[in-house]
Amino acid sequence: MTSSVSVDNWSVLVVAALVLGLLNAFLKPLIVIITLPFNIMSLGLFTLVINGFLFFLASKLTQGFHVAGFWSAMWAALLFSVISFFLNLFTGGGNVRVRTGGARRQDYKDDSIEAEVVEEKKRIS
Numbered sequence: 001m002t003s004s005v006s007v008d009n010w011s012v013l014v015v016a017a018l019v020l021g022l023l024n025a026f027l028k029p030l031i032v033i034i035t036l037p038f039n040i041m042s043l044g045l046f047t048l049v050i051n052g053f054l055f056f057l058a059s060k061l062t063q064g065f066h067v068a069g070f071w072s073a074m075w076a077a078l079l080f081s082v083i084s085f086f087l088n089l090f091t092g093g094g095n096v097r098v099r100t101g102g103a104r105r106q107d108y109k110d111d112s113i114e115a116e117v118v119e120e121k122k123r124i125s
Contacts, residue, residue: 004072
C-alpha cells in the first residue's frame with residue numbers, strides 16, 4: 001500500500017515547504033477574495049478546500065513531492081492546519097506586536113507650541 005502524500009528526500013521537502021509558503025503568501029489571498037461568497041456561506045469552511053487546492057498545486061509544481069489526489073491533499077492540508085495551530089499555540093506565534101520608538105505626533109505639536117510661546121516672549125521683551 002502506498003501513502004497518499006510522499007516526498008523523495010529531505011531537500012524536496014524543504015523545496016515543497018517553500019513552494020507552499022509562496023503559494024500561501026501570494027496566491028491564497030487572491031483566491032480567498034474571489035471565493036469570498038462561498039467562504040461566507042460556509043462560515044469559513046471553504047478555506048479548507050482552498051488549502052487543499054494549494055497543497056495539491058504545490059505537489060504539481062514540485063518534482064519529488066507526490067500527492068495521490070485532491071482528497072489526499074485536503075486531508076493533508078487539514079492535518080497541516082491542525083499541527084500549525086498547535087505549534088502557534090505553544091510557541092505564541094500569533095502574539096507578535098511591533099513597537100516603534102520615538103515621540104508621538106502629539107508630542108511634536110506640544111514642542112512647536114512651546115517654541116512659538118518662547119519666540120513671542122522674545123518679541124515682547
